[in-house]
C-alpha cells in the first residue's frame with residue numbers, strides 16, 4: 127500500500143498563494159509546497175531544477191509579484207503553476223517535480239512515489 131501524508135487543509139492556503147510542508151519519505155525529510163488557485167491546487171517538491179536549491183528564501187513565498195508564476199528566488203526562474211514547467215530563466219524547459227495530491231474532507235493528502 128502506498129504511503130500517504132496528510133499535509134493540511136486547503137483553506138489554510140490563501141488564494142493565489144502557496145504553503146510549504148516537510149514530509150518524511152524513505153527516512154529523509156523532503157520539502158514540498160502547494161499552490162492554491164481557488165478550488166484547485168498544484169503541489170511540487172521544493173527543489174529548483176537549475177541548481178538544486180529550494181525555490182523560496184522566505185517562508186511560504188513562492189509566487190511572482192503578479193501571482194501568475196512560481197518563482198525561484200535564487201536566479202529568478204519562473205515556472206507555470208499548472209504543470210511546473212520553467213518558462214523563463216536559466217532552466218527553461220525543465221520541470222518541477224509534481225506531487226500526487228488529492229483532496230479528502232478538505233484536507234490535502236499526498237501519495238508518496240514508490
Ligand code: FES
Pocket residue numbers: 174175176177178179198199200201202203215216217
Ligand atoms: S537555482 Fe533556481 S533559477 Fe537557479
